Amino acid sequence: METSEEKSKVINLKKNSSEFLGFSIKVVKKGKTRFGYVTKSNMSRKAKGNASNKIKEAIKAVQKKPSAKTVWNFNTIVMGIQNYYSAATRITINLNELNSYLRKTLYNRLKKLRKDANFQDMTKTLQKRYKGYKSQLYKIQTMVFVPIYAQRHKTSLCFSQVTCNYTTEGREKIHKSLKAINKTVLSSIMRSFIPNWTIEYNDNRISKFIAQYGKCAISGVELGINDWHCHHMNPYHLSKDDTYSNLVILHEAVHRLVHLKDNEKIKALLKGLNLSNKQKEKLNKLRIQCLNKAI
Structure with a gap:
């Protein structure tokens, strides 16, 4: 395989840091660790610059058109x-x-548009994500700006290097994990592309179906070709969020229960x-999450 001289x-790493995929990585001494050294990593200088520019553009978009939609766009970029x-x-x-660098931009551009907000003004999902952080919050309409600084380090999970598409052993491991899924239904989903939805949505609904082993996330029932639905947990008309984490696969009847407001129809479906x-x-x-009352 050819390697790039510029990128390789x-x-x-004990003497100099190295940049890789937006991270600046260096090894530092730490006496009580297993090998006496640990990795210290930061966002690279270029990554910080790119992140700053993206957030600035999102702030300008909010200033130009202050609405829940543009604030949500700001939030998705930050998250x-x-x-x-x-x-x-x-x-x-x-x-x-x-955050310190962008504070002035946020204040100067939005000071006449934004209002003070409380933690309870956030959606349940955002409250769960930012629980424990104490910061001054602001909102436009009903959408709260998420705090830029509020992220702790997460240890990356290990993965099996054996699992891959390029070896007999690797493919066998992948196929074993898919044995519980109805291949006919999966094949149908993979062939059907919904043109009015994003590529991200079309891809992620397949991944979510596989992750749930072709079963409804609520009832656990195995789904067929005509009774599976893909649901946006945070409503799409508010979030415009087609990410994997915002999707869930449900049985068609369960999906109707999520959205129904008529008590008689709800009782009939529950029965x-x-x-x-x-x-x-x-x-x-x-x-x-869909702004409906609990049953």
Whole structure:
């Protein structure tokens, strides 16, 4: 395999840092660790610059058209940066520097548009994500700005290097994990592309179906070609969020229960589904996220 001279190098990480995929990585001495050294990683200088520019553009968009939609766009950019760089050991310090740099831009451009907000004004999902952070919050209409600095370091999970598409052993391991899924239904989903939805949505609904082994997230029932639905946990008309984490695969009847408001129809569907108390709790969480009352 050919390697790029610009992007490849051999380096002593104890003496110099190395940049890789937006991270600046160096090894530092720490006496009580197993080998006496640990990795210290930051957002690279270029990554900080790119992140700053993206957030600035999002702030300008809010100033130009102050609405819940543009604030949500700001939030998705900030959360995307937080998620990607959470593997850096000094991510909180890096984001604090970014927050300090952007504070004036936020204040000057939005001071006449934004209002003070409370933690309770956030959606349930955002409250869960930012629980424990104490910062001054602001909102436009009903949408709260997420705090830029609020991200702790997350240890990256290990993965099996054996699992891959390029060896007999690797393919066998992948196929074993897919044995529980109805291949006919999966094949149908993979062939059907919904043109009015984004590529991200079309890809992520397949990934979510596989991750749930082709079963409804609430009832646990195995899904068929015509009775599976893909649901946005945070309503799409508010969030415009097609990410994997915002999708869930449901049985068609369960999906109707999430959105229904007519009590008689709800009772009729519940009678047919015969859900347990634990399943009803999961259902009610989805209903509340869709701004419906719990059953």
